[in-house]
Amino acid sequence: MKTLLLLLLTLLSSPGLRAQTSPAPAGRVVVTYLDSKLLRGNPGGENPRRRVSVYLPAGYEANPAKRYPVLYYLHGFTWNDSLIFNQDGMKPLLDQAIAEGKIRPLIVVVPNEQTRFGGSWYVNSATNGPWADFTARELVAFVDKQFRTLARPGSRGLAGHSMGGGGTVRLALAYPGTWAAAYALSPALLGPHPSYLPGPGLPVALRAHSAAEVLHSHPALSTVSASRAFSPNPQAQPFGADLPGSLGADSLVRREAVLARWVLATPAYVLPTRPAALRQLRALAFDWGAQDEVKHIPPACRNFSSLLTVFGIPHTAEEYEGTHGSRIMGHEGRMFQHVLPFFDKHLDFKP
Template identity: 80%
Template structure:
């Protein structure tokens, strides 16, 4: 059960910078804007409805005011955010070089900040946190199409993400068939049930905490609360607005399978049988993971999900590669540069 919490504590992306390339690389720019969400307003969980959104605009965007571009929506991982994607992980330089090297044609890339009070929205609708899935798939897409020169049609939109964002990518692809043409999930988390996180080692501390202050210094407990607020939300349940998957006795810890059942039911694996039409509507679906992922639930649940997809006759690409949770994601030789961006160059309308 330590493994889920290990991944939630890890920096969710490799911080390797790109190798030097000969000659000048045309530079795009990153615009930071804010969406005052009507959907997230007055949510019971106290999450801020004013959401920062970082948007990469390719070189030439300002000089060619008649040109419109496809959009890739990229979902960050747990405890991460949009600013770190660009300022620590080097996403802007990666995109500049990918366009210069013709890995992908000029494209707009949108990264919303979905970090929450307890680390992340998990990109799901929650009675406590608010409707983050609707926010991402509907309100954000509409906002971007209004604010920037996009090709405002499903065939020109892609969805991708890593870790929490990878799980969110698969879940949104299942539940919202309209907005995107293709989806690619990197090291997706919580794709299916696994003993390592049902319920997880942070549960005892979370149960003893009287409020957020009681979670300080315990990232596993914070993670347990974040997952519960997303998947087993209950605004009336004190102190966290969630049904935690256990209870404390005088000298024992008891599981609450009713809460865990809700966690399992929200995984892409268990959503699949009732949402196959959504995935068949996609032009392409892909996901990958490292064989040495420190988050031990990710490789087996990804393999199982791929098997389920095959059993339903859903075309997809699933690849296990030599790597850890974040060792080969960013950078010139990483999965985004070498696999994700060419995938969208092939499957989106430009």
């Protein structure tokens, strides 16, 4: 009897007799380009020809009459659409999420908004060009024309991480009625905080005489990028922006008027003038890691959640154990376990 049991166990454990897990049906990523009329001729020298990576779910080609909702995903500072798919693994994550029923088949659009100095911050700028209009208007119209979308606000979602998380909240405030729901992951610059006002990169940026001198310093790059977004001045050299400080004989002097422009551009200061914009969303959510290395994010998120409550805006805000990017992608990450189910619940999938 023991010999028979051992034989049965051996047979059941052999590779040929194990239950095989079928791979998730594979979607595909289409890389296309949008020649932006809005960004053309911007004073900051940003390329108006923008790459856009688009995830099309399995079955897209086989069902030519079917239309899909769209999730617009905004990448972070110094990141881009290609890295989202090829390094962060967005495509297999979407394939698996659809296969497991976390979300029904949909289109996911990631625009490349990496700029000469790391990122657009998804705002309109006199130096960089109108990136907010590009994202909310030109990109949406382009996608609806090029792909089989359910071209209506109820079938559009907006999400992003870090710079893209902050951009998600900014765009939801600035363009009500464009998206049904918004989810911001570790959103940057939601409100003012001493850690970035004016920030550790300012001295390097102030001493620089050319763009090349800040490209290898992440803090300086961040300062220049934010300055071009929030305190643009196309005539100011060498960056086309007013920097939030100046160098004295032996000290750094804050430029309060410039810093005030940064503060007034944050969602925390915009919200009181536009609360109705966020009320138009079916759902708003954001989350952040308690151990985020970007020090302003946890307190700014908590403060923004309190402000939303004051204005009676329904939302979900969650702090979890994690760093800035430790639990975003992957099967156990926030994107798979929280973001995609959120949009499955709040977007219209039927014509």
